[in-house]
Amino acid sequence: MGSYHGPKAKQQRRFGEVLVPRPKYQRILEKRAYPPGDHGKEKQFRSGRRSDYGLQLNEKQKLAFIYNVREKQLRSYFLRARRQPGNTGDNLMILLERRLDNLVYRAGFAPTIWAARQLVKHGHINVDDARLDLPSYQCSPGQKIAVNERMRKNEHVMMSMDESVYTVPYLSVDRDSFTATFLAVPERTEIPIPIQDQLIVEYYTRLT
Numbered sequence: 001m002g003s004y005h006g007p008k009a010k011q012q013r014r015f016g017e018v019l020v021p022r023p024k025y026q027r028i029l030e031k032r033a034y035p036p037g038d039h040g041k042e043k044q045f046r047s048g049r050r051s052d053y054g055l056q057l058n059e060k061q062k063l064a065f066i067y068n069v070r071e072k073q074l075r076s077y078f079l080r081a082r083r084q085p086g087n088t089g090d091n092l093m094i095l096l097e098r099r100l101d102n103l104v105y106r107a108g109f110a111p112t113i114w115a116a117r118q119l120v121k122h123g124h125i126n127v128d129d130a131r132l133d134l135p136s137y138q139c140s141p142g143q144k145i146a147v148n149e150r151m152r153k154n155e156h157v158m159m160s161m162d163e164s165v166y167t168v169p170y171l172s173v174d175r176d177s178f179t180a181t182f183l184a185v186p187e188r189t190e191i192p193i194p195i196q197d198q199l200i201v202e203y204y205t206r207l208t
């Protein structure tokens with residue numbers, strides 16, 4: 001499944017909020033607090049109340065951007081979440097949070113979800129001491145995620161570890177050994193994502 005390779009700042013300006021917590025994106029939105037495009041400033045002042053569908057679509061697109069998944073893949077996650085017992089929105093968020101590339105990002109081994117996907121795809125990440133190059137792999141509690149030996153001196157990995165902004169209760173990180181242990185399936189309230197997942201459930205429900 002493909003990865004998004006377009007301009008990250010432009011996407012976040014379209015959403016009107018910083019979704020990738022890096023200083024350069026914060027500065028861009030502070031400097032240009034209006035949507036991208038020739039008529040961005042006009043849209044800022046003319047934008048009235050969005051329709052329910054518009055709100056749902058916006059949240060769905062934000063979620064896909066945050067986790068770096070494409071539409072077909074996100075829809076597949078939704079259908080899987082709906083089949084599981086419990087709240088569909090919570091299930092959806094938990095499935096996305098358990099992705100290997102996301103946990104690599106949360107651990108601080110990569111500065112963004114896109115860089116984390118690249119680390120995994122290039123075979124630089126081990127799970128339980130075995131190399132795994134599948135970004136969508138669903139991690140289970142107790143599994144150990146590690147940067148392989150040859151990448152531990154990589155300047156980008158080291159810088160990312162120093163600048164990491166996330167600490168989540170379901171992931172224990174040992175910075176000295178470049179390893180992280182997935183402790184437990186997270187609760188929805190523990191997942192640091194600014195998304196109204198109920199709107200996404202409503203969006204996909206109306207299509208099925």
